[in-house]
Amino acid sequence: MDSDGQTPSPTSKRIREDNAPYVLDVPATRKRRKLVSSLATTVKKNVAKEAAKVENLPEDSPPHCVVSRASEQRMVLEFAHVISGSTPDKELDRLEWSWGLPYNTLNVDTRRNIHTLAIDLHRLFDATKDNKPTGWFWIPSDDALGLLRTMYGVYVDAGNQTGGTQNTRHAPNSFYKKSTKFTYRLIPLPDMMESWSVRRYEGDSDAPFDPEEIQQSVYPFTDLPDIELHIPYHFVIVNTGKKLLQLYGHGKINYARDFHFLGVDDFLTRDLMDNTLDIYAAWMSSTPDPQWLTGEPYDDPKQDPPVDQRRKGGAGSDRRGPGKGGRSGKKSASGSQPPNTGAAPSGGQVGRRCTTSKSLAPSDSASYIEPLELADVSSKGSEDEDEPFVDDEDEEYEDEEWLEGLKEWVNGVWTATRRVDVARDGSGSEAEATMVGVLPDLARFKGVNETSL
Template sequence: MSDSGDRSCDSSTEEIPQPPRHCDIPASARRLVTVITTGNPQLSGKRCLIENTDECNDVQHFYCLSRATPKRILDKLEYAWNMKRYTLNLDSRYNIFFLSSKFRSLYDKQRWLLFPETRIIDEYHAAKDKGRENFPKIDETVYRYRLVAHPDMRLVPIHRQASPPPTAPEPPSQTDFTYFPHPYHNFPIIASHLHPRFVICDAGRKLRMGLLLFPYMRQHPSLESEIEKMVEIYNAWTDIDPRNDDAQAFLSSGFSNDGAHDTSSKNNVNHRVRGTRDRWDLTPPRATKRRKLMDEEALRRALDVKKQVISGWLDGVAKEREVGGREYPMGETDLTQHGGDVAYL
């Protein structure tokens, strides 16, 4: 893929971008998305990907992989995807699609995901440990996805408009819409131009968080294998050691407009702008006196929390032995109560 561009919504402090994800999309990118979605009869045109409704329902362009994705993550994706540096563009037409305001909001809140076909997940998963030079080149006109919903969407019905939509001047009737209750097991397969690399990257990044992983697995046990594979794919794409020779050569490479090796995404806007500083800087931060004091204070607070947790647990043991003369078991409730503190030690 050879797309790249400047990102005004960029953030280098968090791995999971925060809403809003639908920041300003360049007019050239919006125009190309419209062209590609309206020019193929298999696609839904300028209609919401989920509800199949038109502009009357506040349908707008939207990013699949957020434009606020940190630069350090983009560097790693460029490396893993066998791209030249500064050539990944999130304004690519293959990362932008149409959604209604309702489903944009739910997407921002990680309430639903798109899953590619199993064959595509398997292809990326099989290649994840074979080196960047063996990264799969998947270039298809239309990709097919499954809608996978979070349990919190149980009270969110989907009313999908018929395709093709009614053209009569009369208002649509009930038969023009199909009702799908949660968990939407009968929801149709979605045809889209979105490239699965962006889809897997977005879903894998969300699913790697335990707070999202376990609810999705409980809701969709039949997709456990696909969920695990997408998390492993994302980890392989982003957990890259920059201290090897190949990564060093990649970091030293400059701006390039050569993307002929990858046809899965076309040049549609300017490339990503190189920053003034390497985002994989291997030089450790300068150990200033202020930083040292801050680190010591953070460690001291963590140890205090740990002591409080252990002290509370020992008090519980003593009380149980005094009352019933039995061992005090650390049950699930206690783990839930204290887990938030212990997790940061």
């Protein structure tokens, strides 16, 4: 801009560019992750709603740590991803392929991948040293062994002793039917031996705080109950399986050294850990079809339905024999899930974003940006097809902080590229330049042709 405040006359190249429609061309994220420094408010609300539903609490109940049961008034809480937002693209490709999803549709910011943890437990959940985990992980409770054995039969090449894969595409949601509650046990790694970060409030969360109701747990935290979450098993398999693979590769888990507290009565938990490692290794060993990787419509070959591995009277592994009990022999391993023999639908996520066909013209304010529309990619096999309220995928781009940043970006781009029209009177004086968002006359309203004014 000149010292007199006037914008220099644009070159012919700039004029040609300005006459073209302005297209909001933000580089697409390879996989959709957090768009701002924190999760969108709507995502957090949906996570809290899901957690409240699991515990049969009112939907507007404040969030609390799923381990300690402490609310944000009593402890600093954070929203923790199960599948990390920094997961490499190749790993996400293999998960999408194995889970029967369309290419580039897995959203790690879905509420089904996030739970609330106290800040110290969150740090331990993600803790690593020399690229190996040092904190803790979730493992499905004993009564889920039959379901994981069914998943094992679908994904894992049992004849391969080094984590082989059948390269099968199968929607994990099909294993759960309509289940929305999933039970887990907290398993610590040896580096937590001196940690005192695990405690649990056993009092009524709605009653006045009672310090006597705080249960302090010490390693190996076997006095903690099994914990119900809204996080489906396949998300936890990714987190826990990756940790186990980093520690043991495709070899055997060293229970005597690292999990000595898993005694005779915990053989089902050991089987669950073995299956979790093998299933995750199978997913990571899969080979997506090059045609699928193009993002074009892909037809899956017809597959046989999975063989249900759940047994009456016990679900122990073949190596240890059918069991009748979990921790302390108190748990039945018959499995509470209904049998499932249906083939998995291969479909996508309802709520996947598609941009609108309309473009943003230079005369449009940032407020004219059309909201992103929902594409119902598939009516089956979606991540949230059975949910009654708005999904976080539907709202994750509506975070106010992100929208304000977008407005500023659009404003800055248009300010830097705005053109100056020659006045109609032919005097050669320059017309006043107007920034995006300021509407001084009809020329700034959508549908009015500026060149005709």
